[in-house]
Amino acid sequence: MxxxxxxxxxxxxxxxxxxxxxxxxxxxxxxxxxxxxxxxxxxxxxxxxxxxxxxxxxxxxxxxxxxxxxxxxxxxxxxxxxxxxxxxxxxxxxxxxxxxxxxxxxxxxxxxxxxxxxxxxxxxxxxxxxxxxxxxxxxxxxxxxxxxxxxxxxxxxxxxxxxxxxxxxxxxxxxxxxxxxxxxxxxxxxxxxxxxGNRFVHTGKPTAETYAAAGGTLYFGVPTVWSRVVADADAAAALSSARLLVSGSAPLPVPVFDRLAELTGHAPVERYGSTESLITISTRADGDRRPGWVGLPLAGVQTRLRREDGSVAPHDGETIGSLQVRTPTLFDGYLNRPEATAEAFEADGWYRTGDAAVIDEGGTHRIVGRESVDLIKSGGYRIGAGEVETVLLGHPGVAEVAVVGLPDEDLGQRIVAFVVGDAAPDELISFVAEQLSVHKRPREVRLVDALPRNAMGKVVKKELMTWG
Structure with a gap:
């Protein structure tokens, strides 16, 4: 029922x-x-x-x-x-x-x-x-x-x-x-x-003040909301009496994760899903919570990683593969779109999420991003945009960032970072090269006033790619 x-x-x-x-x-x-x-x-x-x-x-x-x-x-x-x-x-x-x-x-x-x-x-x-x-x-x-x-x-x-x-x-x-x-x-x-059967409170506009005043035990937010909360130390402290803070719909930046844990006493739970599959992977209330990792498959959910050639990608915490799921929470197809429905599934019934991910030895998942915009193929390497974004967000001169791959005659794709902040582009390129492999550094950093976002706070990278 x-x-x-x-x-x-x-x-x-x-x-x-x-x-x-x-x-x-x-x-x-x-x-x-x-x-x-x-x-x-x-x-x-x-x-x-x-x-x-x-x-x-x-x-x-x-x-x-x-x-x-x-x-x-x-x-x-x-x-x-x-x-x-x-x-x-x-x-x-x-x-x-x-x-x-x-x-x-x-x-x-x-x-x-x-x-x-x-x-x-x-x-x-x-x-x-x-x-x-x-x-x-x-x-x-x-x-x-x-x-x-x-x-x-x-x-x-x-x-x-x-x-x-x-x-x-x-x-x-x-x-x-x-x-x-x-x-x-x-x-x-x-x-x-x-x-x-729990009480439900909708705050209207999700501000730090309205969240702090709501008196909840369980809070849902997208990264934009949690960024607002950690920017208001008093409001964040008011959430210390909550039982669980949940973040989803987009990756939670590591600095926001860390600051939220510091101010509220709660490391947030992160989870993963889509409209077609609903939520399939999550960290647990009684489990480990690592920034940037979305946890284990929920009960009844199976996942697998496939390389470009269709072979199984190892669960080593490093190898990027295409994430596929089999779950009782799956949709029943696209309305009036039988061809699109068929394309979304493998021949054996597994759903192609369209997301790139890595899985570690313990089965914990990290989502690299959409294969279409977040998996960058540059100079023969497969690079996750999220990894580069995480490093850049650790720089004090970066408030927001989105990394994409733009066409390049030599490399296939070159890594380009769109940054909201006041750091010098050359400084940011060197900053990434010092912390990651050199081939993962941005070849170009563009300073912008704001990043294009949709109603859920997700950066619309398809739009950024037209700025090239």
């Missing part, structure tokens, strides 16, 4: 939870959540597919929960999505209506409002675990966004595996300020809380 905490027996057992959800100034008790979401379910029951403008509001929470109760697949749509991309998502998904917040440009679809104070206690049968819970669209860095079909079974398996790894229970208060249209904020944060 996906929404295990939302059945009447669970509600009765935890009827004292008057603040099950806090978001955008609204507070929902467990009873409010069930009654209002069931009312939503009765309004959309039988629909083919529903679009939800995924703003961080109580309306969105009830829209999502109502769809899950009714067994109606929903499509979370970013509030700031461009007109062309929104039109593609609506057309491609076949959404019949907007539920919840009404967009300024509804694209010709009818709007079904969510009534915050309506209540229903009708019992809906639990949909099949194999049925689609949502269609989440990818960022579209290689063309139009693809709709990822995510089943109820996959979500339940992922949340249960993470709950075991992180010792996540109904006694926790989970805090984050992340978007509700990505896996991190929506599946882990909101749906995880609905399934586990």
């Amino acid at each position: 996906l929404l295990a905490s939302l059945n009447p027996a669970a509600v009765a057992a935890r009827a004292d939870i008057v603040d099950a959800v806090r978001i955008d100034g609204a507070v929902l008790s467990r009873s409010d959540l069930v009654g209002a979401a069931t009312s939503v379910a009765e309004r959309v029951g039988g629909a083919y597919r529903i679009a939800i403008l995924a703003t961080p509001t109580a309306t969105t929470v009830l829209a999502v929960t109502g769809c899950l109760i009714a067994g109606v697949p929903f499509v979370p749509v970013p509030a700031d999505v461009g007109a062309a991309e929104r039109a593609h998502i609506l057309t491609d998904s076949g959404a019949q209506a907007w539920l919840g917040e009404k967009p300024a440009e509804p694209g010709g679809l009818p709007h079904v409002p969510v009534r915050l104070h309506a209540r229903s206690w009708h019992r809906h049968p639990e949909p099949s675990p194999q049925s689609t819970a949502m269609v989440m669209y990818t960022s579209g860095t290689t063309g139009l966004p693809k709709g990822v079909l995510i089943s109820r079974r996959a979500i339940a398996a992922d949340i249960d595996a993470l709950a075991a790894a992180w010792q996540w229970t109904a006694e926790d208060t989970l805090v984050h300020g992340l978007p509700l249209f990505h896996v991190h904020g929506l599946v882990l944060g909101l749906l995880g809380s609905l399934r586990v």
